[in-house]
Each structure stands twice: as C-alpha cells, then as structure tokens.
Amino acid sequence: MRTYLLEIKYEFLKALRLPAYSLPTILFPIVFYIFFGVVAFKGRGFDMASYLLATYGAFGVIGASLFGFGVSVAVERGQGWLEVKRTTPMPIASYFVSKLAMSMIFSAIIVCLLFIVGITLGGVKLTLATALSLLGILVIGSITFCALGLALGFLAGPNSAAPIVNLVYLPMGFLSGLWIPIAFLPQSIQDLALWLPPYHLAQLALRVIGRSAGQSPALHVSALVAAALLFLTIAWIGYRRDEGKLYG
Numbered sequence: 001m002r003t004y005l006l007e008i009k010y011e012f013l014k015a016l017r018l019p020a021y022s023l024p025t026i027l028f029p030i031v032f033y034i035f036f037g038v039v040a041f042k043g044r045g046f047d048m049a050s051y052l053l054a055t056y057g058a059f060g061v062i063g064a065s066l067f068g069f070g071v072s073v074a075v076e077r078g079q080g081w082l083e084v085k086r087t088t089p090m091p092i093a094s095y096f097v098s099k100l101a102m103s104m105i106f107s108a109i110i111v112c113l114l115f116i117v118g119i120t121l122g123g124v125k126l127t128l129a130t131a132l133s134l135l136g137i138l139v140i141g142s143i144t145f146c147a148l149g150l151a152l153g154f155l156a157g158p159n160s161a162a163p164i165v166n167l168v169y170l171p172m173g174f175l176s177g178l179w180i181p182i183a184f185l186p187q188s189i190q191d192l193a194l195w196l197p198p199y200h201l202a203q204l205a206l207r208v209i210g211r212s213a214g215q216s217p218a219l220h221v222s223a224l225v226a227a228a229l230l231f232l233t234i235a236w237i238g239y240r241r242d243e244g245k246l247y248g
Helices: 002-016 021-039 048-079 079-088 092-120 130-157 161-175 187-193 197-208 218-248
Strands: none
Touching: 002 021, 002 092, 021 048, 021 092, 048 079, 048 092, 048 130, 048 161, 048 197, 079 092, 092 130, 130 161, 130 197, 130 218, 161 187, 161 197, 197 218
C-alpha cells in the first residue's frame, strides 16, 4: 500500500508541476464555462449556467483523463520509462493506479472550481447533497475516459499523442452536447451522440440537477461500462504489443 500511495503522490506532484498539463487541463473548461455558461447566454430565459455546469464538468474530467493518460503514457513509452519501471520491484499496477488517481484528483479540482464559478458568477444554486452527487458522478465517470486515454497512449507515439487526443477530445465533446445543450443541435447529431461515451456521462450529471433528456440511468451506466471495457481491451492489446517488441 505504501508503494501505491507514494506513486500516487509523486504522479500528482509531477502533473501539478508540469504547466503544459496542469494549466490547460484546469483552465480550459473554466474559461469555456464562463464564456458560454455565464456571459453568452445570460438573460436569455434559459438557465444555461446550471445546465452547462454539469456538461462542462463532464468536459473537464474527460480532458483531465485523456491527457493524463493518453499523452503521459505515450511520452513515457517513448522515453523508455515503462521499461525502467519494469526493472524495479514496484508492481506495474501501481504505475496505472497512480495515473488513475492523479486524473481523478484533477477531475475533482476542476469540478469544484466550476462549482465556485457557477455559484459566484452564474448564480447557480446547489445544495450540498446535489453538489456532492454531481462531483461523485463526474469523478467516477472519468474512469471510462482514463481507459480511453490509456488505449490512445499505447496506440499513439510520443509526438503524435497530443494531436490525436485533441482530435478525439474536442469533436467528441461537441458532438455529445457538452459545449452547448444537445437539444440545440441537429437531430442527426443527437442520434450520433447516443453512441458517444461523453453524452452518457453528461446525461448522468444532468440528471442530478433535473435537466437530463429523460433516458434510463441504466442505459448511461451500461454504455460507460461497455466503453471502458472496450478501451481497456484495446489498451491491453497495445501493452502486449509493446511487450512483444521488447521481449519477443
């Protein structure tokens, strides 16, 4: 346990001290939320600040997960860091657990900062129970996107990982209705969103504040679990491929 806790501690400190990860990951969803949720639609007759608090919370935790795993794993694979880890007595699982914990900690920070902005600037009213439920759903839901990031990290090279993650992250977020409400998008995009994991995380978050599309929570949970299993399978294939290159 001490090994795991130390690995989590230093993985978090490493990410926190890396401005290329920590600053965009934390600030990007908050700036977008201020622009779209607080400024652009204020006084339009729709409580956009409350609605987008849930969807930009999902957007933020997805970014923390994809970049925390996707880019980080790809770069460390290219540096040979995984091979170094394998030569130590440290269990290899602690490497992945530490990245998962780091991503979830950053996810919690992002969501809490969005709460502060939403309450102070957007006039959002949240009870403590609602805020804790929303925080829990978003942070736990980030596991699916950690799995996606891990898959991308084993498929992409160190130089191509960041562009590939952005090509997945930004379009997927928009098409899932994370930037603007899904009901405002064309019907064809709404139909496509049902096949995208971010849509299901956003709907679970929106359900907490009473703004979901009304679909069954079981549908959204099942979709996220199925997507996580698929991404983990792809990551495992990539991991074994790397092992084959190293050890034949």
